[in-house]
Amino acid sequence: QDLIQPLMDRLAANATVGATPAGGLCRLALTDADRDARDQLVRWMRELDLQVQVDGIGNIFGTRPGRRHLPPVMTGSHLDTVATGGRLDGQYGVMAGLEVVRWLNARGLQTERPLVVAAFTNEEGVRFQPDMMGSLVHAGGLPLAQALDTLGTDGTRLGDELRRIGYAGALPCGQIVPHAFIELHIEQGPVMEAEGVDIGAVADLQGISWQEFTFIGQSNHAGTTPMHLRRDAGQGAAALAVAVRALAQRHGAPLVATVGALQLQPNLINVIPARATLTVDLRHTDEATLQRAEAELADLVQQLAAQERLEVQTRRLARFEPVHFDLRLVRLIQDSARHRGWKVRTMTSGAGHDAQMMARQCPAAMIFVPSVAGLSHNPREHTAPEDLARGAAVLLDVLLALAEE
Amino acid sequence: QDLIQPLMDRLAANATVGATPAGGLCRLALTDADRDARDQLVRWMRELDLQVQVDGIGNIFGTRPGRRHLPPVMTGSHLDTVATGGRLDGQYGVMAGLEVVRWLNARGLQTERPLVVAAFTNEEGVRFQPDMMGSLVHAGGLPLAQALDTLGTDGTRLGDELRRIGYAGALPCGQIVPHAFIELHIEQGPVMEAEGVDIGAVADLQGISWQEFTFIGQSNHAGTTPMHLRRDAGQGAAALAVAVRALAQRHGAPLVATVGALQLQPNLINVIPARATLTVDLRHTDEATLQRAEAELADLVQQLAAQERLEVQTRRLARFEPVHFDLRLVRLIQDSARHRGWKVRTMTSGAGHDAQMMARQCPAAMIFVPSVAGLSHNPREHTAPEDLARGAAVLLDVLLALAEE
Ligand SMILES: NC(=O)NCCC(=O)O
Numbered sequence: 001q002d003l004i005q006p007l008m009d010r011l012a013a014n015a016t017v018g019a020t021p022a023g024g025l026c027r028l029a030l031t032d033a034d035r036d037a038r039d040q041l042v043r044w045m046r047e048l049d050l051q052v053q054v055d056g057i058g059n060i061f062g063t064r065p066g067r068r069h070l071p072p073v074m075t076g077s078h079l080d081t082v083a084t085g086g087r088l089d090g091q092y093g094v095m096a097g098l099e100v101v102r103w104l105n106a107r108g109l110q111t112e113r114p115l116v117v118a119a120f121t122n123e124e125g126v127r128f129q130p131d132m133m134g135s136l137v138h139a140g141g142l143p144l145a146q147a148l149d150t151l152g153t154d155g156t157r158l159g160d161e162l163r164r165i166g167y168a169g170a171l172p173c174g175q176i177v178p179h180a181f182i183e184l185h186i187e188q189g190p191v192m193e194a195e196g197v198d199i200g201a202v203a204d205l206q207g208i209s210w211q212e213f214t215f216i217g218q219s220n221h222a223g224t225t226p227m228h229l230r231r232d233a234g235q236g237a238a239a240l241a242v243a244v245r246a247l248a249q250r251h252g253a254p255l256v257a258t259v260g261a262l263q264l265q266p267n268l269i270n271v272i273p274a275r276a277t278l279t280v281d282l283r284h285t286d287e288a289t290l291q292r293a294e295a296e297l298a299d300l301v302q303q304l305a306a307q308e309r310l311e312v313q314t315r316r317l318a319r320f321e322p323v324h325f326d327l328r329l330v331r332l333i334q335d336s337a338r339h340r341g342w343k344v345r346t347m348t349s350g351a352g353h354d355a356q357m358m359a360r361q362c363p364a365a366m367i368f369v370p371s372v373a374g375l376s377h378n379p380r381e382h383t384a385p386e387d388l389a390r391g392a393a394v395l396l397d398v399l400l401a402l403a404e405e
Numbered sequence: 406q407d408l409i410q411p412l413m414d415r416l417a418a419n420a421t422v423g424a425t426p427a428g429g430l431c432r433l434a435l436t437d438a439d440r441d442a443r444d445q446l447v448r449w450m451r452e453l454d455l456q457v458q459v460d461g462i463g464n465i466f467g468t469r470p471g472r473r474h475l476p477p478v479m480t481g482s483h484l485d486t487v488a489t490g491g492r493l494d495g496q497y498g499v500m501a502g503l504e505v506v507r508w509l510n511a512r513g514l515q516t517e518r519p520l521v522v523a524a525f526t527n528e529e530g531v532r533f534q535p536d537m538m539g540s541l542v543h544a545g546g547l548p549l550a551q552a553l554d555t556l557g558t559d560g561t562r563l564g565d566e567l568r569r570i571g572y573a574g575a576l577p578c579g580q581i582v583p584h585a586f587i588e589l590h591i592e593q594g595p596v597m598e599a600e601g602v603d604i605g606a607v608a609d610l611q612g613i614s615w616q617e618f619t620f621i622g623q624s625n626h627a628g629t630t631p632m633h634l635r636r637d638a639g640q641g642a643a644a645l646a647v648a649v650r651a652l653a654q655r656h657g658a659p660l661v662a663t664v665g666a667l668q669l670q671p672n673l674i675n676v677i678p679a680r681a682t683l684t685v686d687l688r689h690t691d692e693a694t695l696q697r698a699e700a701e702l703a704d705l706v707q708q709l710a711a712q713e714r715l716e717v718q719t720r721r722l723a724r725f726e727p728v729h730f731d732l733r734l735v736r737l738i739q740d741s742a743r744h745r746g747w748k749v750r751t752m753t754s755g756a757g758h759d760a761q762m763m764a765r766q767c768p769a770a771m772i773f774v775p776s777v778a779g780l781s782h783n784p785r786e787h788t789a790p791e792d793l794a795r796g797a798a799v800l801l802d803v804l805l806a807l808a809e810e
């Protein structure tokens with residue numbers, strides 16, 4: 001109740017940075033828009049008397065001191081978006097964290113443990129792979145030097161871009177080891193809306209496999225080259241995209257498989273494509289099944305390449321095993337929601353999140369709120385204000401409980 | 406014999422403009438590289454005492470006066486290339502025309518009819534559709550004003566680009582009506598090499614159908630959207646590319662079908678594509694069969710769109726019926742080759758050519774020479790110097806015979 005209007009105002013102010021004509025956000029990691037959003041966040045953190053620290057991969061931490069020098073309770077998410085992002089993915093968790101702090105400040109409440117609001121670098125992984133990079137480095141899953149050397153899809157080096165926007169910070173990565181981590185996020189899928197659920201208590205998160213395949217054939221004239229003499233890289237890619245869909249259907253839910261990006265070269269109407277590059281995103285809650293799907297995919301790639309006499313190159317862009325969140329934290333979320341009279345459901349997360357990396361370092365869990373029509377990574381991503389406020393209220397309850405432990 | 410070295414030198418000099426690291430040419434129509442090649446051609450024409458005229462669509466004509474003011478005999482081709490072009494496609498026919506003039510000049514020979522060497526604008530149709538545009542406008546098949554209003558794949562207007570490079574000429578389009586038109590060209594396919602043929606006498610040319618299809622679905626999150634709720638535009642495009650290949654196989658030769666260009670939007674690894682645009686190039690020697698294939702394609706597009714609940718938009722980019730060349734000219738070509746002791750074969754052209762448009766205005770035919778490995782629209786496009794010289798010799802014979810009529 002006390003949270004709804006300030007939270008909506010904060011989200012609206014945040015959404016002025018990197019706004020797109022379609023009503024969404026475009027804030028690819030470490031671009032100027034990302035910097036502007038970070039600058040605004042740091043200003044807001046200081047206004048709330050948080051102590052701001054930036055680490056070597058650009059993660060931003062705002063600390064509210066506790067009564068004692070104990071490991072803090074941390075919440076947060078990310079400020080970066082995909083190119084066709086909405087106004088909530090990542091943003092909601094960070095802004096709600098700020099509103100919890102404002103709520104405590106307004107009441108002059110001090111907690112036993114410090115509270116930290118975090119914004120992690122490059123969660124989306126669209127410009128630089130892998131995704132969840134800032135939290136991964138924080139949790140010790142990727143050496144900082146290797147992360148800084150990542151080359152972007154636009155050819156830039158991550159470390160250079162980080163320095164350029166002024167967010168290569170001095171705090172050693174991973175220094176802040178939380179007592180617990182809670183991430184509040186929109187569901188980004190259709191399940192909660194379909195079932196009329198108010199709050200999702202996220203108990204686990206799918207394994208994610210990202211690969212890129214490049215087929216290499218021979219460019220030639222579209223009018224003069226008989227079909228049987230062609231080595232058409234585009235046919236390899238198209239056939240793989242169709243096969244990836246069939247693979248998903250063969251396995252059935254919860255396997256999801258997506259070809260999101262595909263480029264042909266030279267990409268001309270009357271030239272047989274010489275090269276075709278495409279990405280495959282495979283996800284499953286069970287590691288063994290995900291590995292089986294990956295093996296089938298590798299076979300398909302070889303078969304289709306042989307069929308069209310193409311060479312093929314494979315690049316792994318990201319690979320994360322399924323994650324199980326901390327059951328005690330999941331129960332705290334359920335208890336808060338039930339106590340407030342809201343319908344709660346245990347959930348699996350289909351998307352990757354910073355919480356999955358933080359779970360390597362400390363007990364972690366996530367709170368979900370419904371996404372209208374299940375839309376996300378789309379400018380029309382939306383959640384009703386009351387749902388956003390419910391999520392923030394549960395976050396407040398859980399953070400307060402944890403901060404007194 | 407007298408033609409081989411000067412011709413090779415001329416081709417080498419011509420290939421310095423728009424040269425690519427891979428050893429080919431990139432001279433998209435009306436770019437700076439196209440202008441530079443035109444400037445060089447005009448210089449060379451003047452050095453050979455040709456009278457240079459440029460028409461409203463930028464076609465360049467160099468005239469060598471005859472003894473009488475009769476309709477001229479014309480030869481020529483084009484200077485523009487695809488982005489991954491070789492050094493011969495189009496260039497060979499223009500440069501050989503210049504060498505025929507040089508040969509006549511060196512011997513002080515005058516012909517009864519004038520001789521014209523032509524370079525037509527935008528034959529490739531890669532940047533601006535349709536292809537063979539300059540010759541099409543010349544032959545009255547496309548109004549000049551409409552051609553000038555064509556929007557390029559880069560968003561530019563053809564008329565603006567033509568003025569920018571200084572080739573919006575004063576000669577009224579179509580004013581020069583030839584007595585006959587002969588185009589010398591590389592085969593761009595594998596048939597002549599496979600059969601050990603020296604000279605192709607081209608008797609007909611396939612019909613060409615170029616269409617662009619745009620599938621419109623809904624972008625959404627790759628991790629959270631169940632397979633059955635997806636409206637994946639990329640799946641529509643990939644399935645169509647695979648179906649286009651199957652359609653070609655069902656019909657069998659001589660039908661050829663190519664998906665050369667394909668773009669996804671937003672083209673991100675973890676976002677289901679909202680839009681997918683692809684081109685389909687269909688060709689057949691028989692108009693009725695080509696129409697049948699087009700109808701089948703239209704059905705496929707509707708089926709695949711319905712299957713994935715996609716909208717679809719269709720754009721026709723070019724459509725030309727099969728062309729039959731002038732039998733008397735074809736026989737002149739055969740006679741010259743046989744007389745010189747070379748193996749000649751009657752051919753169908755798989756590629757579109759300016760001669761097919763000129764055939765609307767006057768008797769026309771084409772001379773082909775073999776392409777090594779059938780490669781074209783590829784930097785490795787190649788023809789042996791002796792083969793290039795043979796083609797030029799037949800061109801000389803045929804032009805001389807026609808110019809005395
Ligand atoms: N939450 C979210 O959209 N994360 C991006 C990584 C992914 O594709 O799951």
Ligand SMILES: NC(=O)NCCC(=O)O
Nearest residue numbers: 223270528529536756757
């Ligand atoms: N000769 C040639 O490559 N023409 C371009 C038009 C076509 O695609 O056939």
